[in-house]
Amino acid sequence: MTTSTAQLLVRKYRWRYAGMIGYYLQRVTGLALLGYLLLHVHTINLLKDPAKFDEALATFRSPLFKLAEIGLLATVILHALNGIRLTMVDCGVGLTKQRQIFWCFAIGVGAILFLAGAIPMLMHINFQGAK
Amino acid sequence: MVVNYQPRLACQTRVETLDSDVITVQPLHNLPVAKDLVVSLEPFFEKWKEINPALDPINKGSKKLAVIPPDSDFGKEAAAKRDCITCGACYSACSLPGSNKGYLGPAAINKALLRLLDPRDKDVKHRLEVLYDTAGIWRCHTQFNCTAACPKGIPLTDSIMRLKRAMIRPGQFNDNKHSTTSGS
Numbered sequence: 472m473t474t475s476t477a478q479l480l481v482r483k484y485r486w487r488y489a490g491m492i493g494y495y496l497q498r499v500t501g502l503a504l505l506g507y508l509l510l511h512v513h514t515i516n517l518l519k520d521p522a523k524f525d526e527a528l529a530t531f532r533s534p535l536f537k538l539a540e541i542g543l544l545a546t547v548i549l550h551a552l553n554g555i556r557l558t559m560v561d562c563g564v565g566l567t568k569q570r571q572i573f574w575c576f577a578i579g580v581g582a583i584l585f586l587a588g589a590i591p592m593l594m595h596i597n598f599q600g601a602k
Numbered sequence: 603m604v605v606n607y608q609p610r611l612a613c614q615t616r617v618e619t620l621d622s623d624v625i626t627v628q629p630l631h632n633l634p635v636a637k638d639l640v641v642s643l644e645p646f647f648e649k650w651k652e653i654n655p656a657l658d659p660i661n662k663g664s665k666k667l668a669v670i671p672p673d674s675d676f677g678k679e680a681a682a683k684r685d686c687i688t689c690g691a692c693y694s695a696c697s698l699p700g701s702n703k704g705y706l707g708p709a710a711i712n713k714a715l716l717r718l719l720d721p722r723d724k725d726v727k728h729r730l731e732v733l734y735d736t737a738g739i740w741r742c743h744t745q746f747n748c749t750a751a752c753p754k755g756i757p758l759t760d761s762i763m764r765l766k767r768a769m770i771r772p773g774q775f776n777d778n779k780h781s782t783t784s785g786s
Binding site: 473474475476478479480483487488489490491493494557560561562563566567569570 | 745757766
């Protein structure tokens with residue numbers, strides 16, 4: 472079986488070029504958080520009209536938005552932990568260990584934190600009452 | 603040359619180390635292709651020239667040998683950073699020259715740092731002006747691609763971060779020179 476391009480790229484980025492994954496991850500999660508922030512500000516702005524605000528809150532209680540909240544949790548954790556890694560790099564701390572910090576701290580610790588938060592959130596979603 | 607999607611020294615890359623039954627070869631990225639796999643390193647060396655890579659001696663007419671002891675601060679810091687062979691692998695691996703043609707690139711920045719730290723050199727102001735620019739050190743997005751690609755194992759991102767930290771505390775290269783050149 473021939474070695475595919477995908478295999479070669481996975482081999483490249485999984486370790487040696489891990490910093491590049493961290494870079495993309497920070498950009499994508501940053502943009503996602505910006506989108507969330509705009510939605511949040513827009514919703515708060517709806518307080519001018521209480522009826523519209525209640526309507527918006529009812530929409531956010533739907534299972535789809537609850538699942539999106541779990542996605543938001545993952546986004547916040549990844550952005551925060553990778554941000555700590557980048558701050559450390561900027562301060563000259565752990566420059567030679569940045570790959571280990573990325574995989575073990577940003578991804579590893581991040582996954583644990585995500586599961587600790589996502590599982591209870593998932594258990595509280597009421598799929599029966601979905602609109 | 604880019605071998606299996608990674609910039610490497612083709613002359614030192616053994617097929618068995620690639621662990622692949624397919625070998626893809628490409629010309630270096632971010633540099634104009636002259637022919638087939640041959641690229642022109644001109645843009646790379648244009649950036650190199652911008653930072654004035656040659657030593658600009660403080661004591662130009664001096665016949666006294668300016669010795670840098672290996673255990674001095676500069677000697678220790680330079681040991682890991684002075685082995686650049688200007689192969690262009692870091693410039694090819696970095697994603698930023700693709701979006702900003704003016705970006706100095708990791709090799710030139712590393713060379714500038716070595717000159718700035720060198721107690722025998724006096725061209726501090728010009729180099730700092732070139733580095734303190736959106737096409738200088740501030741363009742780096744800490745992707746570590748240069749460090750990953752460097753066949754000599756030079757911690758290039760470390761050099762760029764070192765300069766970024768130095769820029770927020772102006773004057774330290776000048777101070778460094780005044781305190782270390784008296785003996786040379």
